[in-house]
Amino acid sequence: MLKQRHRLFVTLxxxxxxxxVAAASFAAVLVRHAVFPAEPWPAGAIGWVRAALIAVSVPVTVATLAALGLYKPRREGSLFGEFWLVCRAGLVSVGTIVVTLWAIGSGLLQAPLPPGSPTPIVLGVAITDPARLQLGALAVLIPGLVGVQRLGLRLVLRAMRRRGRNLRHVAIVGTGRLGQIAHRTLTRNAWTGLGVAYFISHHAQTQRTECQGVPVVGGLADLDAIIDARPVDAVYVALPGSMGGELAGLLRRLERHAVDVRVIPDVQPRYLPVSMAVSELEGMPILSYRESPLSGPGGVLKRAIDIVGACIALCIFAPVMLAAAIAVRLDSPGPIIFRQTRISLGGESFQIYKFRTMRHLADETGLPAWTARDDDRVTRVGRWLRKTSLDELPQLFNVLRGDMALVGPRPERPELIDRFRDDWRGYMLRQHVKAGMTGWAQVHGFRGDTSLRKRLQYDLFYIRNWSIWLDLRILGLTLIRGFVHPNAM
Incomplete structure (x- = not known):
């Protein structure tokens, strides 16, 4: 029944x-003629081009989506990751259209405007070639329309699963800490439609009858009989690390049953890894234990937001920055901009920019430390700049240079990192993302001379749970409460 439903959803x-994709192809033609209404076309050419676009784009896009695994079960996958794959499929489709129509000489790629025709302006850009406009529109419309309809279908499926429909029943092998974590995780994420039917103890025999409210139906010695008597769709193997030597034998036993098998590795220390991924090299599985969450498409999108956001912020705050620069110059002798070595992504050092808030050379004590409240080294203007966080505005140039991001853990000095890396387990995970102008810890009040433990906890939460939406939330909270804060000094 479940496989029949899966085939139904794949067809859907x-x-x-x-x-x-067909709608995107027609819409691209409409965009072309809306921008160039007087473009001369031979009789019947519009219909021919539309048919050619659909004939090429539909099968190519669907085949690319299939090759990227988007017609396989994706209950544990993210919506953002799926949309990125849809964008890739759209680009492949447009590229195939360009090559195909060029090869058959359709004329679509060689249709410049007649002499003397007015040049339309779209989003401030002069458009001189209708064909390129059509292909550009198609490159946007295919991911847009396919992404929107897939988002809608995924949300409908998630709503159905929360209501108890389209479920997959799973068994968890292992009643220890790891098995209980697996159960809690699946329970919290009801949208996956993965419901735990029962536990199988990781001991050969057990007297235990339940675990976290779910039946424990036996031990490893009875595994084959249990699965035969109580069929499930998938088995999640969550053995303790001490039983790693028994995993291969257990997997061989599970090969006798028509169930999907998922293995949850016991690699969850006090500080969880940044992210985990599985790859393969000539059949050898490789588990990436500490991989930056920004190494994929998310990093590209985050960088684009950083550039756009920094440019907008510089335009908005340019008068404020000019006034702050004048105030710093008039308040005390010394440079306007303070530079200091900090550490960012991958342990790379860079020069951070800030408006100078201390007396010139007051920070050259050789003793790395945070500024304390009522520090007599801070100037009058500097105290106000720190209180309002306006001293951080020059870091927008660090963002444009690629040294920092708008959002991320605050950058530290190399001397402090050398001290903290041994004292605080997990501290170096902060270097798996770029340092930021604001962060999850800062919008919760942990900035300046505050609890390092709390700041680290908030930084690690951000790194493990990073998403574009979390970044946007932090930026919003920064605008609401981040500029003026009692812990800013």
Missing amino acids: FGVADAVA
Whole structure:
């Protein structure tokens, strides 16, 4: 029954994708003629080009989506990751259209405006070639329409699963800490539709009858009989690390049953890894234990937001920065901008920029430390700049240079990092992302001379749970309460 439902959903997604791509093809033609209404076309050419676009784009896009695994079960996958794959499929489709139509000489790629025709302006850009406009529109419309319809279908499926429909029943092998973590995680994420039917103890025999409210139906010695008597769709193997030597034998036993098998490795220390991924090299599985969450498409999007956001912020705050620079110059002798070596992504050092808030050379004591409240080294203007966090505005140039991001853990000095890396387990995980102008810890009040333990906890939460939406939330909280804060000194 479940496999029949899966085939039904695959068909549904395939048909919906094909319709969305066809609609994108027609819409691209409409965009072309809306911008160039007087463009001369031979009789029947519009219909021919539309048919050619659909004939090429629909199968190519659907085939690319299939090759990228988007018609496989994706209950544990993220919506953002799926949308990125849809964008890749759209680009492949447009590239194939360009090559195909060029090869058959359709004329789509060689249709400049007639002499003397007015040049339309779209988003401030002069458009001189209708064909390129159409292909550009198609490159945007395919991911847009396919992504929107897939988002809608995924949200409908998630809502159904929360209501107890379209469920997959799973068994968890292991009643220890790891098995209990697996159960809690699946329970919290009801949208996956993965419901735990029962536990199988990691001991050969057990007298235990329940674990976290779920039945424990036996031990490893009875595994085959249990699965035969109580069929499930998938088995999650969550053995303690001390039983690693028994994993291969257990997997061989599970090969006798028509179930999907998921292995949860016992690699969850006090500070969880940044992210984990599995790859393969000539059949050898490789588990990436500490990989930056920004190493994929998310990092590209985050960088784009950083550049756009920094440019907008510089335009908005330019008068404020000019006034602050004048105030610093008039208040005390010394440079306007303070530079200091800090550490960011991958342990790379860079020069951070800030408006100078201390007396010139007052920080050259050789003793790395944070500024204390009522520090007599801070100037009158500097105290106000620190209180309002306006001394940080020059770091927008660090963001544009790529040294920092708008959002991330605050950068530290190399001497402090050398001290903290041994004293605080997990501290170096902060270097798996770029340092930021603001962060999860800062918007919760942990800045300046505050609890290092709390700041580290908030930084690690940000790194492990990073998303574009979390970044936008932090930026919003910074605007609301981040500029003036009692812990800013």
